[in-house]
Each structure stands twice: as structure tokens, then as C-alpha cells.
Amino acid sequence: MRRSTLVLCLVALVACPSCKQEDRMDVPDGFVEVGREARGDYETRAVSADGVVVALRVEPNPENGAPEFWADAVRNELTQARGYALAKEEEVKSASGLDGRLMEFTADAEGVKAAYLVAVFVKDDDVLVAEAGGKADAVAARRDALRTALLSVR
Amino acid sequence: MTANTRRLFLIALPICALLILAALILPPLSRSRELAKRAVWQAERQSAGVAPALRPDAVLIDRGGNMDRHFRAGELDTGVPVTESRSVSKALAAVLPKMATAERKVVYTAGFHMLVGDVALAQERTRKLADEMGGYMQSLDGPRLTIRVLAEQFEAAVERLAELGTVVRRHIEANDVTEQFYDLEVRLKNARALAERLRALLARADDMADALAAEKELARVTTDIERMEGRLNRLRNRIAFATITVTFDQPGDVPPPELTTHLPFAWLHELGLDTLLAFPQSYRD
Numbered sequence: 001m002r003r004s005t006l007v008l009c010l011v012a013l014v015a016c017p018s019c020k021q022e023d024r025m026d027v028p029d030g031f032v033e034v035g036r037e038a039r040g041d042y043e044t045r046a047v048s049a050d051g052v053v054v055a056l057r058v059e060p061n062p063e064n065g066a067p068e069f070w071a072d073a074v075r076n077e078l079t080q081a082r083g084y085a086l087a088k089e090e091e092v093k094s095a096s097g098l099d100g101r102l103m104e105f106t107a108d109a110e111g112v113k114a115a116y117l118v119a120v121f122v123k124d125d126d127v128l129v130a131e132a133g134g135k136a137d138a139v140a141a142r143r144d145a146l147r148t149a150l151l152s153v154r
Numbered sequence: 155m156t157a158n159t160r161r162l163f164l165i166a167l168p169i170c171a172l173l174i175l176a177a178l179i180l181p182p183l184s185r186s187r188e189l190a191k192r193a194v195w196q197a198e199r200q201s202a203g204v205a206p207a208l209r210p211d212a213v214l215i216d217r218g219g220n221m222d223r224h225f226r227a228g229e230l231d232t233g234v235p236v237t238e239s240r241s242v243s244k245a246l247a248a249v250l251p252k253m254a255t256a257e258r259k260v261v262y263t264a265g266f267h268m269l270v271g272d273v274a275l276a277q278e279r280t281r282k283l284a285d286e287m288g289g290y291m292q293s294l295d296g297p298r299l300t301i302r303v304l305a306e307q308f309e310a311a312v313e314r315l316a317e318l319g320t321v322v323r324r325h326i327e328a329n330d331v332t333e334q335f336y337d338l339e340v341r342l343k344n345a346r347a348l349a350e351r352l353r354a355l356l357a358r359a360d361d362m363a364d365a366l367a368a369e370k371e372l373a374r375v376t377t378d379i380e381r382m383e384g385r386l387n388r389l390r391n392r393i394a395f396a397t398i399t400v401t402f403d404q405p406g407d408v409p410p411p412e413l414t415t416h417l418p419f420a421w422l423h424e425l426g427l428d429t430l431l432a433f434p435q436s437y438r439d
Contacts, residue, residue, distance in 0.1 A: 038433050039384070039388075040388070040429075041388050041391075043385065051431065058385065060331070060334045062334075074422065077422045077423065081423075082426055109295065109296070129425070133427045133431060134431065
């Protein structure tokens with residue numbers, strides 16, 4: 001019984017395409033994950049008491065675009081069409097070993113300086129986009145923790 | 155070779171053979187289905203007299219107002235660029251119903267840059283328009299307002315928005331997510347079936363090790379199911395509600411011609427602090 005159970009479990013694991021581990025990220029200390037309704041289009045979304053938000057977006061990668069393609073697309077969209085200024089850009093590796101790019105943007109929201117961090121990775125058929133942002137001083141105060149969270153994507 | 159090893163070998167051998175057979179048969183079947191789907195779609199297009207045909211996975215882009223007005227697909231069946239001089243409403247009328255009848259899942263997105271006399275008044279009218287179209291305001295960031303309207307009201311909303319002022323720039327996208335949607339549905343169905351099998355195994359487990367192993371696996375599959383349900387719900391929401399972003403400016407601030415290509419991936423246009431930091435109105439209330 002025990003061996004046949006094991007065999008059955010193995011077969012189910014091999015045969016079922018849904019059995020792969022879903023993507024996710026770690027949320028930094030001091031953040032609270034919001035419920036499904038408030039999550040919107042994000043797979044994970046958490047907020048700090050002072051309004052910094054960290055979130056993970058999982059989007060389809062239908063034509064198997066490379067991480068460089070998606071990172072360039074994100075950077076171009078934000079800088080050319082949306083008025084963000086690129087402050088820093090670096091090639092990174094996630095904690096789980098995915099190659100990607102971390103970009104830091106600044107923006108002026110009606111006179112208030114804002115910071116926006118985006119990390120882009122590709123995993124299988126998905127594009128993983130980890131985002132963090134808020135008022136510039138609030139983001140700067142927890143920059144390392146946010147960076148760790150964005151790179152925890154797996 | 156012991157009797158136990160032989161028994162295990164006899165169980166594993168046919169299973170491996172079945173898996174290899176499935177791996178050989180499924181890809182060609184999938185390709186056939188894709189070709190058949192495309193052929194049916196193409197036939198529908200031709201019978202409706204709509205040509206040239208965009209591929210189901212192509213993207214419809216329209217730039218309107220004082221700028222160039224054309225339709226551009228990521229890739230066309232003819233393999234050549236196409237320029238259309240039809241109005242937006244006629245083009246939408248030709249394309250949207252066909253998409254709906256083929257049971258395809260499409261995410262509609264539009265972006266406007268408009269000149270109006272009173273920005274605040276125009277924003278208020280846009281919010282009311284969203285309410286009337288069964289939708290809601292998603293975010294407001296200075297002159298940039300994003301609303302969601304019921305997908306079936308998309309065409310009407312685009313037409314009514316264009317009447318609020320002078321359209322400087324406009325882009326319209328119809329992003330086909332059919333494959334992604336049904337793939338997720340199948341994966342969810344399979345995961346639910348697996349969870350049922352694991353529950354049955356758990357009920358029959360006759361020792362602690364089996365029970366613990368089944369329970370651990372069941373917990374993992376249940377988490378996967380919840381995540382997939384979340385993704386499917388979000389996708390359903392994107393399909394059910396079109397996203398329209400409108401940037402209002404006053405006359406005199408006419409921006410230079412836009413040379414930026416709007417990549418046909420709707421989520422790219424949803425990036426940014428205004429979306430990240432804004433929670434749904436209903437949640438805030």
C-alpha cells in the first residue's frame with residue numbers, strides 16, 4: 001500500500017502540469033499583505049504604514065522574450081511615455097537564481113518626490129515584475145529591505 | 155533482483171511507456187488544434203468581408219486625432235503592413251463583434267491625450283461616464299485619469315470620451331488572451347482533480363508516514379489552486395473591464411508629435427506609481 005501510494009503520487013506529480021511551484025516573493029518586515037480584492041492585478045501586494053507599496057506582477061511571456069527585452073520595454077515605457085527618470089540600473093540575480101534587471105526611477109508627483117523600483121525576471125512562460133514605490137524619503141528609509149524583497153522573486 | 159523490485163519495475167514500466175506516448179502525441183495534436191482554430195477564425199473573417207485579417211494574437215492599434223491614423227498589427231496574415239483610412243468607430247465595429255462571437259478572451263485597452271478647456275470638469279465627466287458604463291475610476295494622478303468600463307461598453311466609452319475635447323493622441327489595443335485563459339483554466343482543473351485524489355489517498359492512508367506525505371502534498375496543491383484562482387479572477391476582471399487612460403491638458407500646451415511605439419502588451423501601460431499605490435475605490439470605502 002505504501003509503495004503503490006508513493007508511485008501514484010509520483011505519477012500525479014509528473015502528469016499534472018499544474019504541479020509546478022507558483023511564483024512568489026517575500027514581503028519585507030513592517031508590511032502587511034492586502035487581501036484578494038485589494039490586490040488588483042498583482043499576484044502579491046503589500047503596504048507599509050507610511051504608504052510604501054511592494055507588489056509582484058506575473059504576466060505572460062507568449063513569445064519567450066528574454067529578460068533584456070522585457071527590462072528594456074519597462075524602462076522605455078516609464079522613461080519615454082510616462083515621465084519617470086532612470087536613477088540606477090543593474091543586472092541582478094534573484095535569490096532563486098533567475099537572471100534579471102533592477103531599475104530605480106524617480107518621479108515628481110505634483111511637487112512630491114517619489115521613488116519607484118522595478119525588478120524584471122523571466123521564468124518559464126512568465127514575466128515576473130516586482131515593484132516597490134512611494135514617497136522618496138519613505139522608500140529611501142527601507143531601500144535595502146525593498147531591494148531584498150524584489151530579488152526574492154522565485 | 156528481489157520480488158519487490160520486480161513488482162515495482164512492472165508497475166513503473168507501463169507508466170513510463172504511457173508518458174512517452176503522451177509526449178509524442180500531444181504536441182502535434184496541440185498544433186493541429188491551433189491550426190484549426192486559426193482556420194475557423196480566418197473563415198469567419200472572410201465570410202464577414204473583413205480584410206485583411208489580423209491574426210488572433212495580433213494587436214489592433216489606432217492613433218487618432220491630429221496624428222496619423224492607422225491600424226497596425228504586430229503581425230499580419232499577409233505579412234505586410236496595412237494602412238486603413240476608416241474611422242475608429244467603423245474599424246471597431248468591424249473587429250469587436252467578431253472577437254466576441256468566436257468566444258475569444260480579449261483584454262481591451264485605450265489611451266487618450268486630450269485638450270479640454272477645464273481639466274477638472276473633464277475629469278469629473280469621465281468619472282461619471284465610467285459609472286454610467288458599469289465601471290469605476292481606477293486611479294487619478296494629476297492630469298492622468300484611468301477608468302475601467304464594462305468590455306461590452308468599450309466602443310461606446312471610446313466614442314463618448316472623444317467628444318469631451320480635442321483628441322491629440324489615441325491608441326486602442328485588443329489583446330487576445332484566449333490561450334492564456336484556457337491554459338490557466340485547464341491547469342486549475344487538473345490541480346483540483348489532483349487535490350481530490352490526494353484527499354482520497356489521505357482518507358485511505360493506513361500509516362502515519364503516508365498520511366503526512368499526502369497531507370503535505372495536499373497543502374502545496376491547495377496553495378497552488380488558490381494562486382491560480384487568483385490569477386484567473388484577475389484575468390477575468392481584465393477581460394470583463396476595459397482599461398481607458400485619459401490625460402487631459404489645456405489648449406496651448408500641445409505636446410510634440412509622439413514617436414513612441416506603444417508595445418502591444420497592456421500590462422506595460424499599467425506599470426507605474428499611480429497603479430501601484432492606488433487601491434480600488436470599493437476597498438477604500
